[in-house]
Amino acid sequence: MDASMLGAWVATGLTLFILSFLYKDNPLFKLAEHLYVGVSVGYTIVKAYDTVLVHLILKPIFEQGEIALLIPVAIGSLMLTRYAPRASWLSRYAFAFIVGVGSGLAIPRVISSYILKQIEDTVRPLMMLVPGEGLTFTWNLLNPASSLNTIIILLGVSSVLFYFFFSVEHTGPGKAVARTGILFLMIAFGAAFGYTVMARMSLLIGRLTDLIEFADPSYGRPTVWLLLLTVGTLIYLNGRTQGTPPDAH
Amino acid sequence: MTFAERMLRIDRRIIFLVIGLCTLLPLLYPVGLPIKISPEVRGVYDYIEKLPEGSVFLLSLDFDPASKPELHPQAIALLRHAFRKNLRVIAMTLWVSGTGMADQLVTQVAKETGKEKGTDYVFLGWSPGGSAIIINMGQDLYTSFPSDYNGKPTKGQPVLDGVQSLKDVNYAISLAAGNPGVEAWYVFGKDKYKFELGGGCTGVIAPGLYPLLRSGQINGLIGGLRGAAEYESLVGQKGRAVAGMDAQSATHVAIVVLVVLCNIFYFSMRQQGRQQGQIR
Numbered sequence: 228m229d230a231s232m233l234g235a236w237v238a239t240g241l242t243l244f245i246l247s248f249l250y251k252d253n254p255l256f257k258l259a260e261h262l263y264v265g266v267s268v269g270y271t272i273v274k275a276y277d278t279v280l281v282h283l284i285l286k287p288i289f290e291q292g293e294i295a296l297l298i299p300v301a302i303g304s305l306m307l308t309r310y311a312p313r314a315s316w317l318s319r320y321a322f323a324f325i326v327g328v329g330s331g332l333a334i335p336r337v338i339s340s341y342i343l344k345q346i347e348d349t350v351r352p353l354m355m356l357v358p359g360e361g362l363t364f365t366w367n368l369l370n371p372a373s374s375l376n377t378i379i380i381l382l383g384v385s386s387v388l389f390y391f392f393f394s395v396e397h398t399g400p401g402k403a404v405a406r407t408g409i410l411f412l413m414i415a416f417g418a419a420f421g422y423t424v425m426a427r428m429s430l431l432i433g434r435l436t437d438l439i440e441f442a443d444p445s446y447g448r449p450t451v452w453l454l455l456l457t458v459g460t461l462i463y464l465n466g467r468t469q470g471t472p473p474d475a476h
Numbered sequence: 477m478t479f480a481e482r483m484l485r486i487d488r489r490i491i492f493l494v495i496g497l498c499t500l501l502p503l504l505y506p507v508g509l510p511i512k513i514s515p516e517v518r519g520v521y522d523y524i525e526k527l528p529e530g531s532v533f534l535l536s537l538d539f540d541p542a543s544k545p546e547l548h549p550q551a552i553a554l555l556r557h558a559f560r561k562n563l564r565v566i567a568m569t570l571w572v573s574g575t576g577m578a579d580q581l582v583t584q585v586a587k588e589t590g591k592e593k594g595t596d597y598v599f600l601g602w603s604p605g606g607s608a609i610i611i612n613m614g615q616d617l618y619t620s621f622p623s624d625y626n627g628k629p630t631k632g633q634p635v636l637d638g639v640q641s642l643k644d645v646n647y648a649i650s651l652a653a654g655n656p657g658v659e660a661w662y663v664f665g666k667d668k669y670k671f672e673l674g675g676g677c678t679g680v681i682a683p684g685l686y687p688l689l690r691s692g693q694i695n696g697l698i699g700g701l702r703g704a705a706e707y708e709s710l711v712g713q714k715g716r717a718v719a720g721m722d723a724q725s726a727t728h729v730a731i732v733v734l735v736v737l738c739n740i741f742y743f744s745m746r747q748q749g750r751q752q753g754q755i756r
Binding site: 249270274283332333337340344345347418422424425428429431433434435 | 489492495499500503504540544545546576604623659662663664667668679680683684687690691692693699701702719723724727728731
């Protein structure tokens, strides 16, 4: 059995075991779930050890003599003092360093990218100066930069911001603006939910495509055999549960 | 119990079965529904198409196997396009759990297109730091990745000739399943080091990236399996994404029908309740 065939059997088995949860919780699902958690954590630890400790720390220090690396290593090692209660105060220096550097790097960049750039895009001019045509107003809804879309965005941003402004009671004209805000929020949630459904269906399509591929005789038909195994196990477990008196649980 | 009540209390496993069949049948018997190319996907394609031969193209595969069905086809289509255009490809990942998969993917497409490791492309692998690694790459690529995924020193590799930092990258694309991903590449990369950036993402995070697209912070966006199918069509090599589009459409129709039916049953029950004076 070569690696690709073994991979096909493992992938098929784990996919079917996980999908068996759609019928009901069972030991096959639990097995696949625990394997997933164990394998992903194990893989991450091994990759992090190999990349960070071996390739970025030990090799440069011992093979290339990059002694300066001992400074970040020392700061990072202070984190480990959390495990020794008497020395745990030392870890605060490492955290302070991370928080300080992280904030310093992130704050200006985030303000520039998310606030300034987005405000700039929200308050675009309503009329466009087109050479030869003068000031024009474009009605095309499909063009994101059209004047009509600029108005819709302005309306949406203002009304949603007003909806979250709780210092004024939402009555009279304020109620209409807040309701408009809710409408925009609902549309946004609907779009997000639609995309989420699409993404989840894509995952199902991915797994089913693999199951169809692995039903091929060149792999030894793992889909067929393991499907029979999974269904058989579910029937057996179901029969055993039905035969157990309720007091036994 | 009325019909509407019975329907609203239906065993959810029947719904799973319906969705499962709506996905499975079009995969077994495809009909080939047409795929319309959206402007956001075309934005990425056109930019790569206009890049001159030998330009530096950075592809950051910021996802793990959990998002493989959506982002793997995007990555394959993009790499095929880049290799066909004879771009110099620098591949990497910000997600440690996706390292092995990313290496396998890049190697597979390079082999298929006859490209050589070190000369035409390099896979840098993963380096710790998340978003900070992008800033580090903007200062000096070789301090962030002193060696590639296979342990070969990055300095001196022909594919990286003239590339010192992110400022020397002509076009970068992040295929993201979350954070760090497209947003991190914009905030810590493009905004600071001024290279052109495109994005690819899972369907779940796509709505959150549209504001970046509209404001021109990214020049294109490939969203989910649908985006991958569009890109496969543009490249002219139809693959898994195009094959999955019939199933995607069928499941969407099934879900819309179920939502409409549920609403009809719900309102009819409410109406009956009103008539019986249970609901005011």
